[in-house]
Amino acid sequence: MYLLELGGEDDAFAACEAKSAATDVRRIAPGLAVARGIVPERVRGLAYTHRASELLGRTDADLESAQALLEAASIDRDRDATVAVRATDVHGATGISTERAERELGQVLVDRGFSVDLEDPDHLLRVAFSDGRLEEPMNAAGEPAARDEADARGGDRAAVCALGWLEAESVRDFGTRAPTDKPFFQPGSMDPLLARAVANVAGARPGRTILDPMCGTGGVLVEAGLVGADVIGTDAQWKMANGARTNLEHFLDTDAPSPTGVDRGAWHVGRGDATRLPLADDAVDGVVFDAPYGRQSKIDTHRLEDLVAGALAEARRVGSRAVVVADRSWRTEARAAGWELVASFERRVHRSLTRYVLVLE
Ligand SMILES: C[S@@+](CC[C@H](N)C(=O)[O-])C[C@H]1O[C@@H](n2cnc3c(N)ncnc32)[C@H](O)[C@@H]1O
Incomplete structure (x- = not known):
């Protein structure tokens, strides 16, 4: 024990x-x-x-x-x-x-x-x-x-x-990857501790492929890659896809010794719509996404509800496990997309923000 x-x-x-x-x-x-x-x-x-x-x-x-x-x-x-x-x-x-x-x-x-x-x-x-x-x-x-x-x-x-x-x-080097210290930073980037945790819950490890279809600055992808998973990211905005590339290059394409002892994973990032992914069925092992917050993101082509429902359905098509981070519980939409809710966590971050994490299979 x-x-x-x-x-x-x-x-x-x-x-x-x-x-x-x-x-x-x-x-x-x-x-x-x-x-x-x-x-x-x-x-x-x-x-x-x-x-x-x-x-x-x-x-x-x-x-x-x-x-x-x-x-x-x-x-x-x-x-x-x-x-x-x-x-x-x-x-x-x-x-x-x-x-x-x-x-x-x-x-x-x-x-x-x-x-x-x-x-x-x-x-x-x-x-x-x-x-x-x-x-x-x-x-x-x-x-x-x-x-x-x-x-x-x-x-x-x-x-x-x-x-x-x-x-x-555990290797406590998360402070070296604070969002504001990364080569590419945008407000709303995920803290590396939470990003590592959700990557692990989604199954990140050597030999596995993890997708973040709304990758933003690539926070989750960096952490999944550092524990050895191959990672794929898409984002609807060119600016984000390019910025995520800059961050992944910086943290994963390095000859420095790996702090956790496992080889860093390979990565691919492109511009794409999370509701219409350019991936084959069952192409990845785990999917993680941090849904845009209602009041935070401007979404051009989708209502937030349609975006999340569409992303959940696509995640279900390409993967068998998913972790969703959001400012509300999308459990009804997750079930409607064919997922089973295996765990859910909620934590008040401050007065006007509660963060939900759903684990889906
Ligand atoms: C909350 S942010 C993700 C932040 C990210 N986890 C990070 O650490 O930087 C949500 C992202 O979803 C993207 N997004 C919004 N609609 C999308 C869509 N239809 N397809 C793909 N990405 C989308 C936004 O451009 C934004 O970068």
Whole structure:
């Protein structure tokens, strides 16, 4: 089993993304999930999971319980190896001193025959304390679903300390791709963290092809390409198609070593109408699009409803999985286009904008 340390504000969405790199993902407490198996190189490409660790055990959210667990745990690491402990208190909710936890749990490891190297340890023990309500997951219909493990304990509050040996960390280089720092920028560009997450949810990885039929500045395509997918983009505006090309060239056609360790994907971008794609049936594996927002985009040839309905139908023709990001839930249109809604997430970004993410199969 593995411990996943989630990031961002929406654990349900983070867990959904983590499923692209791990099997049998279940949330156990705010900011924490467990998984049966992981693919380390894919964990490196996740946006909303920071780390995956081989689970040593979990217990109550206090230091004494963590010590008892570590004293009793069977440890399969070589005693010649050096170790260090890093503790975190998710959202500061338990109030536990992480410094004290690191010191005292480090002492347990010393007592068990290990030597400590804080700078460059062979093995890093992650210790995560968390206490709080498990966020309400949604079922496919968008209603609150049965809760993961909280139900089994007869409540929706979870207080946990989980210990595990660090196995893989995600590469936190998103700041180098802020929309305004890209060679081509337009307002409305997607933040690289969200772009990476939706690309992963759509199935981006080596050997897969991901399409963004309304690619704008190419934010999603860049992130999908960086985790190894081949990417195809279209946009109705020449300016956008050309700008996306500039960005893809900059981030994907480079000889610099790949931060996630996988080769960057190939890319193709052209001007095109998302409701009439120049692609054969089943030409791609996954489709992602960020629908124009009603008040944001000027759309020459389509009413927004017709544009989204048409794009959903075309996506259905060329792919078998889609992720749609929008300022309203297009679930009725998605179902009408023949998609099944497998998950939906909504998050208030600010007073006048709620962002919806639909996962369709
Ligand atoms: C919200 S933006 C996408 C932003 C993009 N995700 C990014 O990171 O830059 C929506 C895009 O859809 C494009 N668009 C509007 N109507 C379209 C159509 N019929 N076919 C293709 N693209 C269209 C717009 O030109 C705009 O670039």
